[in-house]
Amino acid sequence: MRGLAEVYGDASSSGEEDEGAQSSLPQACPTPTDRTTLPAHADASLDALLAYAQPDGAVQLGCEVKLNDRVNDNVLGSGVIIGLPLESYESHDERRGKALVRFDDMAQPSWRTWGHLNLPPALPACRAAGGDDGAHAAPPPPPPPPHAPEPITLRHAPEPITLSSFWRRAASSGPLIAAASGAPAGARPASAAQAMPMVASIERQRAPKRKPESANPRPPEFAECELVVRGDELRCTACRVEVSCAKKNHVVQHLATAKHVTAVEKLKRRAVSDQSIKDDIYAHFVQNPTAVGGTLSLDEQHMRYRIVESFMFAGIELTKADHLRALLQRCGCASTDSSHLRTLVPMVEKHELERIRADLSGQLVNIAFDGTRRLGEAVNVTCRFCSPTFQLEMRLIAFVTVAKSLSGNAIAGMLTTILLQQHNISLANVVGFSRDSVAANGKAMQTLSTVFPSSVDLPCISHTLTHVGEAFRFELLDTFMTPWYTLLYSNTMAGQLWHSMIGESVKGFSNVRWYCRAEIMMQIAQHFDKVPKLLEELREREIGEATTKKMLEIYATSLAELKVSLAAILDMRRLVATTYELEGDRLEILLAYERIEALRSLGRRVASGDAGSLPNVDALLRRGVQIVVGVKIQKNFPMHGGMYEGVVVGSSYAQTTVHHDGSERKVYKVRYPADNTEEELEEEEIRPLIMIADMQVRKKVIASFKPGFEYLEARLTDTCASSSYYLSQEYAVFKAVRIFDPSVAREMRADAGMVENLAVLVFWRAHRRDLLAFAEAARIVFALSPNSASCERVFSLLAVMFGDNQKSALADLLQGSLMLRYNKRPVG
Numbered sequence: 001m002r003g004l005a006e007v008y009g010d011a012s013s014s015g016e017e018d019e020g021a022q023s024s025l026p027q028a029c030p031t032p033t034d035r036t037t038l039p040a041h042a043d044a045s046l047d048a049l050l051a052y053a054q055p056d057g058a059v060q061l062g063c064e065v066k067l068n069d070r071v072n073d074n075v076l077g078s079g080v081i082i083g084l085p086l087e088s089y090e091s092h093d094e095r096r097g098k099a100l101v102r103f104d105d106m107a108q109p110s111w112r113t114w115g116h117l118n119l120p121p122a123l124p125a126c127r128a129a130g131g132d133d134g135a136h137a138a139p140p141p142p143p144p145p146p147h148a149p150e151p152i153t154l155r156h157a158p159e160p161i162t163l164s165s166f167w168r169r170a171a172s173s174g175p176l177i178a179a180a181s182g183a184p185a186g187a188r189p190a191s192a193a194q195a196m197p198m199v200a201s202i203e204r205q206r207a208p209k210r211k212p213e214s215a216n217p218r219p220p221e222f223a224e225c226e227l228v229v230r231g232d233e234l235r236c237t238a239c240r241v242e243v244s245c246a247k248k249n250h251v252v253q254h255l256a257t258a259k260h261v262t263a264v265e266k267l268k269r270r271a272v273s274d275q276s277i278k279d280d281i282y283a284h285f286v287q288n289p290t291a292v293g294g295t296l297s298l299d300e301q302h303m304r305y306r307i308v309e310s311f312m313f314a315g316i317e318l319t320k321a322d323h324l325r326a327l328l329q330r331c332g333c334a335s336t337d338s339s340h341l342r343t344l345v346p347m348v349e350k351h352e353l354e355r356i357r358a359d360l361s362g363q364l365v366n367i368a369f370d371g372t373r374r375l376g377e378a379v380n381v382t383c384r385f386c387s388p389t390f391q392l393e394m395r396l397i398a399f400v401t402v403a404k405s406l407s408g409n410a411i412a413g414m415l416t417t418i419l420l421q422q423h424n425i426s427l428a429n430v431v432g433f434s435r436d437s438v439a440a441n442g443k444a445m446q447t448l449s450t451v452f453p454s455s456v457d458l459p460c461i462s463h464t465l466t467h468v469g470e471a472f473r474f475e476l477l478d479t480f481m482t483p484w485y486t487l488l489y490s491n492t493m494a495g496q497l498w499h500s501m502i503g504e505s506v507k508g509f510s511n512v513r514w515y516c517r518a519e520i521m522m523q524i525a526q527h528f529d530k531v532p533k534l535l536e537e538l539r540e541r542e543i544g545e546a547t548t549k550k551m552l553e554i555y556a557t558s559l560a561e562l563k564v565s566l567a568a569i570l571d572m573r574r575l576v577a578t579t580y581e582l583e584g585d586r587l588e589i590l591l592a593y594e595r596i597e598a599l600r601s602l603g604r605r606v607a608s609g610d611a612g613s614l615p616n617v618d619a620l621l622r623r624g625v626q627i628v629v630g631v632k633i634q635k636n637f638p639m640h641g642g643m644y645e646g647v648v649v650g651s652s653y654a655q656t657t658v659h660h661d662g663s664e665r666k667v668y669k670v671r672y673p674a675d676n677t678e679e680e681l682e683e684e685e686i687r688p689l690i691m692i693a694d695m696q697v698r699k700k701v702i703a704s705f706k707p708g709f710e711y712l713e714a715r716l717t718d719t720c721a722s723s724s725y726y727l728s729q730e731y732a733v734f735k736a737v738r739i740f741d742p743s744v745a746r747e748m749r750a751d752a753g754m755v756e757n758l759a760v761l762v763f764w765r766a767h768r769r770d771l772l773a774f775a776e777a778a779r780i781v782f783a784l785s786p787n788s789a790s791c792e793r794v795f796s797l798l799a800v801m802f803g804d805n806q807k808s809a810l811a812d813l814l815q816g817s818l819m820l821r822y823n824k825r826p827v828g
Contacts, residue, residue: 065099065117072118076110079103225255226264238263270826278302280351292340303333306828308344312817313827315801318342349816352825356397357423360385365425366458366783368434369415369441370791376403378798379411380818381418382790384585386782394585396794396822397423399815408443415444416451427452432784434458437467442724458730460788461592462583464715465599469514469575471708477565480554481521483547485509487538494543498534502527515576518569522576525566525616531555560624561697567616568701574602583789590741592786593734596716603709606702609693617701621692627668633689645691646670649678658682730786737781797821 065071069081083100099117102109226238234245239260244250254260281301285294293301307328311318318338321328328335335341363385371379381398398418406414419425430452435441437459445457488494489509499506507523510516524531535555538548554562578595582588605613611634612618625631631648649671656665667680681689692698714720718728738744797818802809820827 073112073116076103077105238267277305284347292343300333305344308341309348310828313820346812349812352816352819356395360423364429364431364780364783366432366785368788368790370436370788372795377405380791380794384783384785386779394790396819399818401811408440411444412447428454430455431780432456432458434785434788436460436463436788437725439724456733458786461786462579465579466514468708468712471711473704473707474565476558476561483550487544487547501530501534515579518576521569525570564697567620570616571614583787589737589784589786593738606705618692621695622687622690625690632691634691635689644672644674646672658684740778740781794822
């Protein structure tokens, strides 16, 4: 390679000084702004260009390629040479021996060493014949080995280069300088071209082979797929996992998974929610420029909003945010004192109310309302609807705390305001009201039925069944259970002792739900053999002296009646199970008619003394009968016309036919007066046949059940004392809507399993396009609820989220927190 002085000339040969050099530039030389072929990293000034060529003798100018040559890189593929730098070993060592290449598959050019480019070995740069220094040119040295640094040969020590000598010599210089001076970029000195030898075929084939382009179109870029590069790893920000990037197919497979699709959709929804909240925050501070936090950035305001929203959703006191402030600020956004955070509570509540209004827009809704005592009275209103895609949705739309109990007219006025003014629900879109059967609610419905003519009144059927159980009259059992509730559900030691004896969880107690108390009595009946041991243990440990003494007294004096009463409660399992079945949030309305009819049938059988109506009571009474001569039995002989009465006329011993062990056992001779026939029965055979219908104990049990079933009949037939308790209209609805159950349409019996599996919803979702009018009617029916259990769940949330420390919480905090939690909003 020629030296720098040989290529450009030196200061002594130019005959000019640096001063005034700008005016002596040749006309063919472009101005600095026109030098489009300079390297991308170089500054567009003459001084910056000359900074690459220092007169220290350690420079490198030429190479074996020229501008606009196509080259093959063994790593990055094909490209075009767009720059060859003038570099010094001292200042720009990182680009020494490199060329700037724009590759076909890369957006930005890249500096590549000559060894990576598929070109013949470099030769010294030769000047054209007849040049200024041709007489002093040395013979060209042999080519260096591949990838070895090319030697720099200087004929004499160079002197500083001037601007005039640089541009004057530009036209006759190497490829880079020719391009910089405006000469054709493809021009190459003739001597250099003639000196290029033909490379061997093995050298021409040295470049690595590339795979042919796929026939399929290239997959789209992953810019919008939530993928980011972190070091040497590819991370999916949606799924929060590392993705294998060894092969492109691995990434494509991850993007097609259901988990990733769901996560991306979640991120999109979150982005929409974030933007909506930021818009609300911006509008709020525009209207209230002096509000606390108005000078913060929108991101910081949004972060504080999310903190308040999350605390409200979890039911955590905002004062605890002061203790968590250091943790909350780890995300990079500054938090603030809880007194300032409280100012965002109304904004959170307002945003939730807007979402509720959007959810209810155009929906056919069923409204449920209920109240409870809490610093006066707390009333909540829930809404249920079936979406056009047949999805059941529940919303808490209001939670109001008032100073005292509301009258019927006040309840009607409050509900009308909430529905029509606050949530903009159309009168025709309210299809029903679910409520408790208290007198004030019945009075309110007289007004609401007029205001909302398309609605149907649906008193809570579960409350009705609870009142049925409360109407049963078992005085002795109630006397025994009162100290039981007091002791075992207020004394931890007593409860743990009973739990350890029975080996299962103790049933929960509720003072307002009879079926909860019935479950406790059933558990006692199932483990009655452990009751005496429990009472003795309580007395020895002196736990509950008065209550324990009372239970011991009843157990000692009225054991038989106590057993019968507990057995009678066991026979009411159907009532307890029906109450639970009709208290859900699904399609209980399709089950209501058949379940209530089954209870009515049970009541009629009990009242008539049917032998199979009280199986546990009958088994207990038969167990206590002593089998002697004169005991009557009743046995069914299907081949001879049905039931026949018999009487025990004697006993003897004979070989057993029951146990098949060949032993002798006592047998009883029974005579049937109807045909004067006799047979011998062992005790296991005769005891289930003993007639007990005329026993006074059984008649007393039947009399104890009678008030409850009479109460149910009075409610269903509108013969009760007050019209607020009438259920005939609701019962007619239960009977009519059965047609919307496909199992009934196929004359099959519906059961709870079908409702649990949502088979009915699947049917109507599949046929909604074929049966548009009928499907619309089905949406109305499915929106109806035969209970007000949704309101009870709100009060349960209230008890869990707001304890004694938050009894003085303001209305906006109560309502906003309960709405976020009950409506299952994503927060954070």
